[in-house]
Amino acid sequence: MKTFEPIAITCFKAYDVRGELGVSLDERIAYRIGRAFAQFLGEQTCQDTATIVVGADIRPSSETLKAAVIDGITDAGIDVIDLGMTGTEEVYFATSHYQAIGGIEITASHNPINYNGLKMVREHSRPISADTGLAQVQALAESGQFTTRPKGKITQLASKDAYIAKLMSFIDTTKLRPQKIIINSGNGAAGPVVDALESQLIAANAPIELIKIHHTPDGSFPNGIPNPMIIANQATTRDAVLAHQADFGVAFDGDFDRCFLFDANGRFIEGSYVVGMLAEAFLQKHPKQTIVYDPRVIYNTENVVSRLGGVAALSKSGHSFIKQVMRDEQAIYGGEMSAHHYFKEFFYCDSGMIVWLLVSELLSSTGKSLATLVDDYIAKFPSSGELNFRLGGHDATSIITKLEQLFANENPSKNTLDGLSLDFGKWRFNLRSSNTEPLIRLNIESRGDKALLAQKTAELVSFLQQHGAASADH
Template identity: 65%
Template sequence: MSTSATIGYQPATEFNPIIINSFKAYDIRGELGVNLDEDIAYRIGRAFAQILLQRYSTADGTAELKNLKPAVVIGSDIRHSSEQLKQATIKGMLDAGIDVIDLGMTGTEEVYFATSHYQALGGIEVTASHNPINYNGLKLVKEHSKPISADDGLAEIQALAESGQFTADNALGKLQLLTDKSAYINHVMTFVDINKLKPLKLVINSGNGSAGPVVDLLIDKLMQAGAPIEVITLHHTPDSSFPNGIPNPMIEANRVATQQAVLESKADLGIAFDGDFDRCFLFDEYGDFIDGSYIVGMLAQAFLNKYPAESIVYDPRVIYNTEAVIHEHNGNAVISKSGHSFIKQVMRDSGAVYGGEMSAHHYFRDFFYCDSGMIPWLLTIELLSITGKTLSALVSGYIKAYPSSGELNFRLTTHDAPTIISAIEVKFSAQNPTKSTLDGLSLNFGEWRFNLRASNTEPLIRLNIESCGDAELLATKIADIQKWLVTQGAIAA
């Protein structure tokens, strides 16, 4: 397929140096027309492809990238701006001389899958996930669906994109449109034993994002195999205007529709997704939202029952329950800095079967060590069926034993995040807590602990507090630290 027949975007003929400040710690995220547009997307695509090809053509790279194809896969979410940004990114990659496989409208995990499935050098998802409608971005992976972070390639891509010093006179790459999702769907289905499923009623809220078509394909597979499930879909049709609000179940107001549907239909489980469905949020049979940290514990236990003595990776924001579950079931607990690029690398290094973050990202060794929003709910319906328990029964023990605050966010008005983190360490120093600076600051006092860290993607500072079975102590510590943060100019977001 010729590039001129399908790509409407035309780049500038000269590339003057610019500053691109939409690069973050492990992806690219910006406000449309401010620090992200088609011209910037073109530069990023061209820089990404040029660097991939340079690695591919070197002697060292040839051994590392053996059997891979000089191609990049790309997909985009449902946002109105995503298709235009994708086309500009594709044009940049084609001009760099690399072949491109356009996957059409996708969730991020489909790009992860396709990068490895098609043996490509890299992959890109155009998405802003749960950010406001005037934002968008790009998530990049390299060979074998490995993450790219600021410390491992992203800064190099940024520097080349900003300089505009692109290699000229390359043979144009070729563009191929491959929108069939069959291989991806079949792979995801390997995570669930359909023969073990019992009758269940599910409410699935796709948030008018990109999840709906994939949910349909998975439900069709389940039904064709005779799975005794009933599914009620909510906000199911992809719609770039997001008529029911930006799909972000971390916002309490966005949970109401799912909660009401669970109660009205007397469903066994509620499931909700963000815009690019790389996160999965669960509601029990009472419509109660289950904090992601308890889902990590639940899935860790399920994996250790299947795969004894395996490693489980988790983030340092909320740890008491996860560590207790792993130790009780004779697993190997491996802590990692928060963020997908860090979790994935630690999983690869440790060979972990599963990794989870309280933010509702769940990672699987058999999914190329990547996160998936579809696999967790399939695992959960299998777990409900095998145990005969409700979701509330599966997690109630966790919640009672290790109550937590959930993530509390604060906007900074006076001091920056490092200043506040340093000050809170001084505040508690006389109590001699166990300290960790793996990710922000974690102070553990034995019966309770907290983690305070700066957001990697937003101008926020994030606080998590938990206790060992003492809800009253937890409430006291939440109130005390919130009050102290206000004195430091931190306002609840």
């Protein structure tokens, strides 16, 4: 029987695993995490047979890490459904659909090419975080105190049919009006799913034309790491929208759990306004339901929910936290300004694909353009967009504390659910540390006052730079 020496594993984060290849994450560590995850969940379920679904994005390192994870899971006596190359939401779907005890996606999403990671869920696609099992998985992986069971078996499952059918169930194709949509998959994992959805739209005689760019999955990312939140990366989608006179554009990150939108003018739509738009669409169909949102940008979402008689529920940022609040509150929809959107009917999980399908249906049913739908939001509640800063060795907690002290005499309303949020009535900001990258993230918004927004943005950016933070948005 193989024995394992205790080791330190440093790639565990608040709600997933993310690490630099060869530094904090490699096949040996991936094996131990897979085995610990399977043993932990297997002991909790006490089933004679149990299965974990596993998928991986297109990064060159993902396939070898996936193989190591699968080896660890099967050595723990748990069966595996290997989904092949997938986006994260495909693992979320399969975990519930195939009644698995858990799921793992090997992905680093939008992080640099020398990073990778694991996104994990429990039974029924429930989130797992440090408070709900991730700490135990880390402790077991580090200790190497694994039990011995007969090796589990592996089933390959390439078909996406059940998943595609679930996505299509969110829209009524008979309501779709003629539209031209740009889809930028960023050479990530989204391409095959977009193709499958396109086939379904064609079969339904839906008058939707998809113009696909950077479509072929390519782990070398020849057009750059797919992270549409970086301003420089938005030009490709914007230019394609304008060149093809499209109705709107869609851009995905690497594992396509985030969906970014561009209107017909090529304008990038900040995620918080998309949250408001989808919250409004859901509340009009389902009155008095609960909408979950994160603390970074809140004015518009709270206004929409209040105006339509819904229930607003604030959650800490991050998929694990949002999903748990949604389950606790039975929320119909949840959204983050970072372009994660969560749906009760998708097992309370986030999906990038459902978003653009819903937007296409919404433009068809309202007869309005995307720009028209969000212009009022933007005018009433202008925001800075998320501004990212590298710390350069400085301490995030110290910087946040100093910023709070700077405004102490103004007696703002304070919320520390996620970083520091200070609300001054006419404007507010949120400053928080990233859970996935060595950054601090700043968001500022105002109540209809663009000049005040610009003034406060300049002040806060200057303050952060004076205290050693350097802009990472380039």
